[in-house]
Amino acid sequence: xxxxxxxxxxxxxxxxxxxxxxxxxxxxxxxxxxxxxxxxxxxxxxxxxxxxxxxxxxxxxxxxxxxxxxxxxxxxxxxxxxxxxxxxxxxxxxxxxxxxxxxxxxxxxxxxxxxxxxxxxxxxxxxxxxxxxxxxxxxxxxxxxxxxxx
Numbered sequence: 001x002x003x004x005x006x007x008x009x010x011x012x013x014x015x016x017x018x019x020x021x022x023x024x025x026x027x028x029x030x031x032x033x034x035x036x037x038x039x040x041x042x043x044x045x046x047x048x049x050x051x052x053x054x055x056x057x058x059x060x061x062x063x064x065x066x067x068x069x070x071x072x073x074x075x076x077x078x079x080x081x082x083x084x085x086x087x088x089x090x091x092x093x094x095x096x097x098x099x100x101x102x103x104x105x106x107x108x109x110x111x112x113x114x115x116x117x118x119x120x121x122x123x124x125x126x127x128x129x130x131x132x133x134x135x136x137x138x139x140x141x142x143x144x145x146x147x148x149x150x
Contacts, residue, residue: 017054021092025050025099032103039110041118046099052087053095063088068130070137086126 029046032038052060066084073081089095110118 018092021096022054024096025054028096028100028103032107035107039107039115039118041110041115041122042103042106045102045122049087049089049095049099053089053092060084063090068133070134073130073134074137082127082130085130 029050032043032046051058061080061084066081066088067090068081068085069078072078089098106118106122
């Protein structure tokens, strides 16, 4: 069975990344840089996320070792998943849409607030989501344990 039309994983069966997404990422970066004042927070996050996804052999763990799995955090104490999972993206399309959202939604807000506020919002949002996923996993396991005891 074949995967989605433009690849279904981080690496497309040894063929590398989707060239159209790479061109779109470069276009997005050029728009960001040419738009006048480029917020260092936005540019830094864009470059960090792009480097983690597109540059091989940075010495970072692979995607499957850092994707958010509440079971691994709860029962194996793998806290690196909570800290690293926001910077990893499953597919080329996933990173493009996340970076486009970052550029077009965060940039106008930076004119209204300070960079520290945006950094705080961006860092706390994924952590809160990961904690909620862990609580959901605990609740689900308790529900299953109670229903199994009947």
